[in-house]
Amino acid sequence: MRPPETDASKTPDAAPEAGERLAGALRVRRFTPAERWVHRTTAILxxxxxxxxxxxxLPQLAELVGRRELVVRVHEWSGLLLPVPVLAGLASRAFRADLRLLNRFGPHDRVWLRSALRRDARPESRPAGKFNAGQKTYAAWIAGAVLVMVATGLLMWFTHLAPLVWRTSATFVHDWLALTIGLVLAGHIGMALARPESRRGLRTGSVSREWAEREHPLWRP
Amino acid sequence: MLGMLGLGALGVATAPTLQRGLESFLGSAADKDPTGLTGLLPNGGGFRYYSVTSSVPHKDEDSYRLKIDGLVDHPGTYTLADLRALPQTRMVRDVQCVTGWRVPDTPFEGVRLSRLLDAAGVRPSAGAVRFTCFDGAYSESLTLDQARRADVLVALRMQDKDINHAHGGPVRLYVAPMYFYKSAKWLSGITVTSDVRPGYWEERGYDVDAWVGRSNGRDDETT
Structure with missing residues (x-):
C-alpha cells in the first residue's frame, strides 16, 4: 500500500490562537475559501x-415557461461558464493540490471500489485518503461529461460550425448525456444530503477529527 | 475524464447508427409501456415544444382567422372552415430542426400556399411574403418564388390529426424543404411585400434562406 496522502495546502506558519488550538484537536481544516467558492459557483452554474x-x-415545463430565446441564452451561457470556476481555481495552490489528489488512483482505491460494489460499508474495507475512490471517480466523470456537453452544445449553438449530420449526432449525445448527468447529480446531491459532516466541510472548511479519521483514515491533514 | 471525452467523441461519431437502433427499440417499448415513462427519455423521433413568448392564446373553430393582405388585389380573411373547404394536399417528409433534432416521415396536410396567393391576386410589384403569428411575436418570410413552391403548405393537420395548440394549431405554416423554424406556428397573417424581411430567429442569426443542408452550415444532402 502506498504511503498516506499528505495535504500540500497545509500552512504550518501562522500560530493558531488559543481558541483555535483547543478546537484544533476536534476540528481539522479540509477546504480553503477558494476551494469552497469553486464548488459553490460551479454548483450554482x-x-x-x-x-x-x-x-x-420537458414539454410540460417548456409550455409553462415559453420565452425560448431568453431560456436558451441563459442555458448556453451558464453551460459555457461551467468550467470557468475550476479554471480560475487553478490559481489556488490548495485547489491544485486537491486536483492532484483527485486525479491519482492508488491500490487502496481499488479496495474501496471493490467494497463499494459489494456494498461493504465497514470502515476497515473502505480505505481512503483525503478523497475516496468514489469521489475521485465522480470528479473525473463529471469533468469529462461537462466538457462533452460544452462541445456538443457549441455545435448546436453555432449552426455554421459543422454539417447537419454532426448537429443531429451532437443533439443525440447531448440529450442522453444530459439525462445521465441528471441521474449522477441526483446521486451526488443525495449522498451529500445523507452526510452532514461532508457538507459542513464544504460549508465551513473544516470537519471533525473523528469524522476525518473514520471516513478518510489515510488522510494526514 | 479523458475516457469521458473519448466516449463523447465516439458517441457523436456513432450517433446515426445508435440513434436508429434506439429509436426502433424505444418505439416498440413505448407501445407496451403503460407508465408513459418512455416519453421522458430523449428520443430523436419526437417533437420539442418551442415558443418564443411566455404564453400563447388559444384559437378554435370560432375565434381563428387567417388574414391575407399587402400587395394583393383582394385582401381577405379565412376562417378554419374556409380553409378546410379548399383542396387539401398531403405530404410525408422528415421534419428537421436547425439544431439537429429530426422527426422522420411526418405527414402534413393542408392548403397549398400558392393557392391562397393566387386567390388573393398578387400584384406585379410583389417579391416576398411575410408571415405573422397570433403568439404576438413570431414572424417568418419567404421570397415569392419560394412561397409558390408546391411543398409549402398552410397546414391544418399533422401526423394525420388536427394540429393541436402545442404544435402551433389550429393552423401553421409548413415549409417542407427548409429547417423547421421557417414553419411558423400559430399562423395568423400572410402579408405580400416587395422585399424579404427577416423573421424572428433570422434577426437572431439564422439564415433567411433556410434550405435543409444547404444553409446554417456546410452543404449536405437535402431532404
Missing part, C-alpha cells in the same frame, strides 16, 4: 444549467 435544460426539454 450547474443548477441554472439543469433548470433551464428542463424548461427547454
Amino acid at each position: 450547474m443548477g441554472v444549467c439543469v433548470l433551464t435544460a428542463g424548461c427547454l426539454y
